[in-house]
Amino acid sequence: MSTSAGSTARAGVLYLLGTALQGVALLVITPFLTSTLGASRYGEVAVGLVLVQMVYTVAVAGLPTVILREWHQDEQGPLVGRGLAGAMIGFGLALGVVGSLVAVVVALTTDIPLLRGVSLAWSGAGLTGVAAGQAVMRARQHPVGFFVLALASTAVAQLAGLLAARVDPTPEAFLAAYGVALVASAGLAVLLTHPIVRWGSVAARVRAGLRLALPMLPQAVAMIGLLTGDVYLVMGLLGSGATGSYQAALTTLGNMPFVLSTALFNAWGPSVYARPREARWPYAASTGTLLTAFVAVGGAGVALLSPWLVPILARDPSFDHLAMVRAVGPMAAVAVFYLLFQGASLAVVDAERTGWLLRAALSGLVTLGVVGSGLALAFAIPGMALGRLLAYVVLAAVAMWAGSRIGGLHWDARRLGPVLAFTLLVTVLAGGYLPSTGPGAVLRLVLAGLLALAGLAVAPRLLRLVRR
Helix, strand or coil: CCCCHHHHHHHHHHHHHHHHHHHHHHHHHHHHHHHHHHHHHHHHHHHHHHHHHHHHHHHHCCHHHHHHHHHCCCCCHHHHHHHHHHHHHHHHHHHHHHHHHHHHHHHHHCCCCHHHHHHHHHHHHHHHHHHHHHHHHHHHCCHHHHHHHHHHHHHHHHHHHHHHHHHCCCHHHHHHHHHHHHHHHHHHHHHHHCCCCCCHHHHHHHHHHHHHHCCHHHHHHHHHHHHHHHHHHHHHHHCHHHHHHHHHHHHHHHCHHHHHHHHHHHHHHHHHHCCCHHHHHHHHHHHHHHHHHHHHHHHHHHHHHHHHHHHHHCCCCCCCHHHHHHHHHHHHHHHHHHHHHHHHHHHHHHCCCCHHHHHHHHHHHHHHHHHHHHHHHHHHHHHHHHHHHHHHHHHHHHHHHHHHHHHCCCCCHHHHHHHHHHHHHHHHHHHHHCCCCCHHHHHHHHHHHHHHHHHHHHHHHHHHHHCC
């Protein structure tokens, strides 16, 4: 199956516009949330949101990528994809039920409120349902539907939590409203995508898809640690106040390039798989390098402007603004290496050697636990942010090696090397440590302006490459 050039280009633009709208909405909501709850209670909410991501990641495992791969196999591919989406919905419901039972036990044996545990369980179930719908939308190249679900499950859900917290400024009020909104978002996903649970003539292929995703379950567990473990390490090593500052920096600014990276991958992945096998990986390497450069420019811009954005987005004086600014640079740089990992994963999944993704995730997780903990103890919040970055560097390096050896995706080091050097020098060092007053402030603004112009210059070339 193939995708027309114009359709692919339009999908890419819509993914980016949808991501921008999603990011702006979250940036508007977060300052009100941080000021309503303060650093300590926001830190408790942050830990809860991380736990939701953990439950969701286990339920999803590698199924969205498998859905994308199967969708483009042949004429029955869409039916198989909808069957796999139905399986994801079932996993989410099961986790919601089991999680609620666990919440009852936890509430009886600890001082954690039952409402918090049940809300977290069904929030994870709701996110799983949303992910199933998004996987189908992405395979169909329907970015509008994809981001309707994205906005409903992020900005709308957090807005619901904020409104509840304004009435009752407690973590329980926020998480309960947040969970209800996520379950409603999952219902919307079902209405938009029509997943199937009776697989009929494609039952064997659906089961084969599940078997292909099964080895990715331990990889998903390892990715949980990589995606969320830094927040728990900060909580354990530095306390809830530091967790609030760390998570606020990550949510408001540090993850903005990460979301951009994900948006680009959502448009890029279907375009890669839609090409014939002999053209698939040369196309992925040529476009992937430019995509990486685009993400690097965006991350550098965020890091350079962070001294002025952080006080706006986390206004309460209990947040450590200086530490947050120094953490944003490494957090933003993570997006570059995550995109490289995602690109490599396309080749590894296509070769059906998903065990290498587990090796990559475990390597990154060990780096985060060992190196990140040491850096956090030595340098507090900025140290943990640097440990997070190093973990993703290791994740990308292992996956890229596997993608090259077994999948045929060979990156051009002469083009990729300068992009990575720029990321480390400008995003991490200049973004975190260049002074924000006097000549340093002027230099920050000049560099940010030049990067904005560079991004505008790169965008047309990016679209031309995607149209090939």
